[in-house]
Amino acid sequence: LYIPENCTQCMECITACPDTALPNTAQDVETVLKTAITNYVSDSAAREALIGHVPAIEEAARARMIETTEAKEKLPFKEIIKEQIGALNGAVTDEAKAQLDAILDVVPIAYNKVPAIFRNIEKKNPGGGGIFSIFVSDLCKGCGECVEECGDHGALVMVPDTEELNQTLTGAQIFSRLLPDTPQKYLGLYNDDAPEDSRPAALRNHLMVRRNYEALVSGDGACAGCGEKSILRAAASITEAYMRPLYHSKADRLYEKAGKLQKNGLAALEKMKAADEESYLLFKRAFAHVVTGLGGESNEDTEERLEAHGEISEQDVIEGMSAVMNQDAFNHKLLQATDGRLANGMSTMFMG
Known part of the structure; x- marks a missing residue:
């Protein structure tokens, strides 16, 4: 289970995973909000109304995110957005709010401990900081390698496999497929258009690009946590990237x-x-x-x-x-x- 409030976007879990079970991305806050509204709010009038409120929701949410980050607190992104949606009062129907709240409960979003995605960019370009997310997929066979790599961060933990958990993870996966690929501004010193010009230390960010991450099709039921599978996947993804x-x-x-x-x-x-x-x-x-x-x-x-x-x-x-x-x-x-x-x-x- 991914706990976004503890995530530092170190990418250790993603590089170690022997399967393509941890697809990940960084996105603009606006992109996430519009994707949720467009695809999960059923009434067209309510969708249009919410889309119109996105700039105000984002502005207020961003201020709250900055405040939370500076205070080193762990207020979930979904709670911040729910707070802003609730403040709309009669501007949006209760049904639309409930539908948006439901998808926000499913999608795990990190911001408070991912400085390369949110805080650093926000300081250089106010309004430009984004969010990061890992979507644990059904390709995961529970080897625990990612949990071991995450260590004391506690962003990935082992939990019992239940129908409720699978439903939540599946909902998040579906949402992830509706998002565009990670924009270049969140890839740091990794240049997706010219990987050969990238800094070696930033090469792991190539796994934030979907085509690279999916270069090796996994979910094959191979032995749990086998190191050679991680190496093979790394070879496939870096070849794809270059x-x-x-x-x-x-x-x-x-x-x-x-x-x-x-x-x-x-x-x-x-x-x-x-x-x-x-x-x-x-x-x-x-x-x-x-x-x-x-x-x-x-x-x-x-x-x-x-x-x-x-x-x-x-x-x-x-x-x-x-x-x-x-x-x-x-x-x-x-x-x-x-x-x-x-x-x-x-x-x-x-x-x-």
Whole structure:
């Protein structure tokens, strides 16, 4: 069980977990409030009214959060927000308040002991401090490794596995999936767009980015607390962190080249044909070999296949090459490789 009021965002538990059972994120307070209101308040008029009050709720809540942090108290985030919602009086229906209170009771949110997320940012940029959360998932098999790493902080504790607990954890997981990925401003000296430029000490923050954290699909029922699983997951996540931006950049280049080819390709082929017909014919033959699969075991076999297939037009060449580049770009960037995971391209561990 995660107790956010005790969390220091040290990330020790997250790096040690042998499964992907501790998804985590940092978010703006406004984002959390709007996500809760938009997805859990059923009446459209009440939703609109609450959304309109978000700036005032956040401002008052932030002042209370700062006060609590400076006093080194442990007032839960949910109680602060409930206090502000209650102060709205007749501006919002009781049903809407109850629905919002219900999801706040489920979602664990830390702010008072996570200076890198709240206090430090708030001091540099008033109104900019955020919140941090760990969502214990149903992939957890109860090995206790995270509790051991957390130690005296007491932010993670072992508790009996009950239906009520599972219901709470599941509700929090569902909410976490409604949130956007962790913004760069909360990743510190880890640069998600250029991990190679990041400070080594900040690399563990790559696990706050969902695509990295989910690089290794877990929940396999492996032996509880096995250290090698943690190392394997770390290798997968850091590979994802370093390679995914490169793969997405490659995909963007391929999409761009495919677009240029479709626009200017026919003219380029005509120019090649006029300048050097032998090279032009060799190019078309290479296309037939590589893209259309008409290459045979010998020149004679290839000639027979080409004759049986019929003439390959210049338009066929352009469309075929564009299709290959677009498909490769899609595989690198938009493919959903695993059901239920991000549509973020094929695994970087298996692409060359």
